[in-house]
Amino acid sequence: MYMHRNVTDKFIGTVASCDIISTGSWYGDLPDGVPKEVKLNRKDYYIEEIQHISIKEAISVTYGIKWEHISKPVEDKIESFSTTEYTIEESKKQYLLELMGRRFSDDIDLYDEDECAVQVQLINTEDQEFIYEFPFDNTLRAMSILFRQILGMPTLLLFDGNREKDRIQELHIEVQKNMYQEYGDVNTLHFNWNEPSISIDCNSKQFGHSSYSHSEYVDNQMIHQLKQEIDFHLGETLYRLNSFSLSESHDLDRDPARGGIVTVRIKWAHKEDTLFIGNVTNQYVPTWYKNLINFIHAHTRDKSLQEFLQSNHTSDRRIYTYCSVYIFKINQEFYYRTDRNDIYEGDIVKVPFGSDNAVRTGRVESISYHTRYDVPYDLKRTKFIIDKDIEIIYDTNRYRYDDPYDL
Structure with a gap:
């Protein structure tokens, strides 16, 4: 299934070094090495990623970007922007090389070069070079997954192009x-x-x-x-x-x-x-x-x-009116809200009080205006003044709890 590019169709001998060059669509945001023009007008370009994996004394992975304008006759360019070296056990490296040798000693078929997305270059211990090119192939998925696991790089294109997202x-x-x-x-x-x-x-x-x-x-x-x-x-x-x-x-x-x-x-x-x-x-x-x-x-x-999740407040710009009301017999002041514009300092008002919202009488000591960011008491828990009271009606029932907002 591979197009042979050298003197023989099959690999012979023992693999001494290996280079795998894969080309596919770029994955994710473009790196810093890509010109601003390409980044801003990405849809106007063919943008490809080149991954070069070299297995020699050490293992290195080099990433590159190739871009070409869709309509303008702009010359392609390959920009190498990242090379990373990996240290793995010698036994694992030898295992990967042996795996490549066995796989490419199989029978191969010819392919049109224009269809090819992967190039594999193998050099044996006799210093003979073998070059193979082929499209991404899902029959090589198992070998690609194995490579990704051993190298610890789930986003490599390799032989199948089915890179995996990091987990x-x-x-x-x-x-x-x-x-x-x-x-x-x-x-x-x-x-x-x-x-x-x-x-x-x-x-x-x-x-x-x-x-x-x-x-x-x-x-x-x-x-x-x-x-x-x-x-x-x-x-x-x-x-x-x-x-x-x-x-x-x-x-x-x-x-x-x-x-x-x-x-x-x-x-x-x-x-x-x-x-x-x-x-x-x-x-x-x-x-x-x-x-x-x-x-x-x-x-x-x-x-x-x-x-x-976000709080569902109706408006950030609304002004809320707060009244400090002195509750008779309780001998304390508590905050209440009102939407009326006819309540003034010194007015006698009826307000709900306590967990049962019993109607109590009090005097407005002060009035202040706030956005929801600086209200003196929780917006949702502050109760409203019921009404103005012309006559002062003193409470006769002794209240057993001193928090009017106890719900």
Whole structure:
């Protein structure tokens, strides 16, 4: 099945060195060595990747880029931008060379050179050179997988062109919610592919969330399905994800960041960690993050995962009116909200109080105006003034609890 390029159709002797040159479509973002013009107008170019694996005294892998304009007569160019050397056991290196010798001593067929994407150059111990060229071939998939495993490089093109995405090992998410110009709530999620384990912990100063840990009772089948879901639907996106920080596109946001900050750290089997830092708002949290949380929620059924998504506030620019109301007989002031414009300091008002929302009477001591970022008490938990009261009606019932917001 190979097109022979030298004096014989089959390899003879013992392999002393091996070079494998594979050419395929470029995978992922273009590296720094590629001109800006090509990067910005990528759709106007044929862009190919050249991988050169050399197995001699050491093993080295060199990556290159070849680009050619689709319509303009621009000369091709190959830019070498990365060479990495790998140290493996001598026995493993000899095993790879023996494997190549056995494989290319088989019968071969001729191919048109234009169809060829792989070139293999073998030199035996007698210093004879054998060159073979052929298209990517799925019958060589098993040998390609074996090479990738031994070299520890899942993205090599090799003989089948079916490079594998690097595998996620751990996923860590931390969400710091913005609570009135400080990060009051911290929620964390940790997913370990290898344990397997998953833990989801939500800690809130304001609402007093308990911490939930799933590590002790996690279901292995659930973990397996969740891994498949993430790998199949998001694996490509997460692999290609670049590091990102708030400063790159959040210069107009408040400090602390509007809504809060989400940090996602992904540990891979081979490549360096992926770090994403974004803002917990619809404008900045990407679709892949929302889908990731939804996948985990679908399998764990954990309601606390809603804390990992953006808060659903109706408006960031609305002005809220807060009144400090002195409750008679309780002898304390408490905050209440109002949407009325006819309430003034000194007015006598009726307000709901306590867990049963009993109607109490009080006096408005002060009025202040706030955005949701600087309200003096939790926006959602602050109760509203019921009405103005013309006559002062003193409470006769002694109240047994001193928190009007006890729900």
